[in-house]
Amino acid sequence: MAGNEVTVENGEHLGTLRVTDEVIAIIAGLAAVEVDGVYSMSGGLSGGIAEVLGIKNLSKGIKVETRAGKIYINIYIIAEFGARIPEVAWNIQEKVKKTVERMTGMKVAEANIHVQSVNIPRE
Numbered sequence: 001m002a003g004n005e006v007t008v009e010n011g012e013h014l015g016t017l018r019v020t021d022e023v024i025a026i027i028a029g030l031a032a033v034e035v036d037g038v039y040s041m042s043g044g045l046s047g048g049i050a051e052v053l054g055i056k057n058l059s060k061g062i063k064v065e066t067r068a069g070k071i072y073i074n075i076y077i078i079a080e081f082g083a084r085i086p087e088v089a090w091n092i093q094e095k096v097k098k099t100v101e102r103m104t105g106m107k108v109a110e111a112n113i114h115v116q117s118v119n120i121p122r123e
Contacts, residue, residue, distance in 0.1 A: 025059035037083030
């Protein structure tokens with residue numbers, strides 16, 4: 001499993017911490033769904049199949065890539081109808097960046113938002 005390495009310092013070096021991309025994706029996904037205006041994450045076909053089987057996919061709609069020591073996160077969402085999409089995207093970027101950096105100690109270079117659909121409520 002690919003992991004991102006962080007040196008943990010508390011006065012003495014005891015070792016390293018490896019955080020997998022899957023863990024980063026889970027953190028990012030949980031942070032994103034907390035933002036007002038996000039109806040759900042967009043997981044594509046495989047995410048839908050997992051849910052039908054009763055498997056909860058906490059990293060649904062999140063793709064994490066590490067290049068040159070920097071973390072790039074792509075977030076795929078379904079927005080609430082009536083939400084101001086640019087504002088929702090900005091809030092997701094801020095929330096995901098702060099949460100991932102706080103929980104992992106690693107820097108997020110980009111948090112890209114992809115609005116895949118809009119949830120239209122049924123009357």
